[in-house]
Amino acid sequence: MTAPVPLPVPAPVTWPDALYDTLKQVGIDQIGHVPDAGHARLIDRCEHDPGIALTGLTSEEEGVGLAAGAWLGGQRAALLMQSSGLGNCINAIASLAEAGQFPLLMIITMRGEWGEFNPWQVPLGRAARDVLLAVDCRVLDVHRPDEVADTTLAAARLAFDSSQRVAVLLTQRLIGTKAFR
């Protein structure tokens, strides 16, 4: 008898915790989000943190207003969304956040770019970067778990210290392709 070839053991996913720790480190007080599987663990961490006001949004554009309002009041907000939700935000990013030079930190989980199962996710996944650049956002990519903390920290400094609109793109290779069965 030979032993069966063992199945590969997936490494434990720890980057959402690194992301949470970094958001705490940079003093995030408010988070706006539309639920997303890629952000599920982070959202769960925030829900259990009395130091973070977690606001569930009906549409991502509300988060741009939320973040501007938080800044007016002296707080720092971050927005969690999926690449498909970015499309809902464009006018808000341009005509509120850019017009007022508000800091805006968006943590975007990418779909449609790496082994995507659902063709409906592909168009905005493909367009996300160009759209962000067109509305004067900085775009920082994260491909590997060990880049999450550094990149988020750099993005937060750009946003809050230099009054920029900044998107951290958590690539689909990092998050893993959504499995339906």
Add this chain to the structure above:
Amino acid sequence: MTTCTLTRQRVAGRLIDTDPDLLVVTGLGGTCWDASRAGDRDLTYYLWGGMGLAASTGLGLALSRPDRRILVLTGDGEVLMGLGSLATVARAAPGNLAIVVVDNELYGETGGQASHTAGNCDLAGIARAAGIADSRTVSDVAELETLASAVGALGTAVQGPLFAVARVPGQLSGPPAELPPRDGTYLKHRFREALIGPHILR
């Protein structure tokens, strides 16, 4: 049909006067002009764009400053563009936030086309169904006074969120002779300096 005897200028002036420390976010167009005519102030953030975002901007502000009262003064067209934010406000339930819609039933900045509220659309009903229990319609001075008392007691005797439609059918508000500042960055710095202190700009 209720008789509407309010003027939009009276609505803006009376509500902004409820509290010298009130934090105000306006919509674009008519309510921006109304708030400006009531007296330019550092703690008013005028939206000149960002249509549909007045309520969510007010929400972020309300959550960041639970010690202050926040008034979002906006128009029917503006709030119609962001109806989902009423459900978001209801869910977040900030006790210190009032959203007042100056409802003239038309799009004043674009030629006076009828808005949805000229038909059967009931914004107060929508807000109530979205979960904002204290949602009312005001049409005369007595009702405006009751609303002003509520806004002035937000976060203390009155727990928000509060939503109100002030009915001013057909009333337009053109830009004032002296426009309010229209640089969003300047308005932001001015607001934060007044609210937080000059150190915030360093």
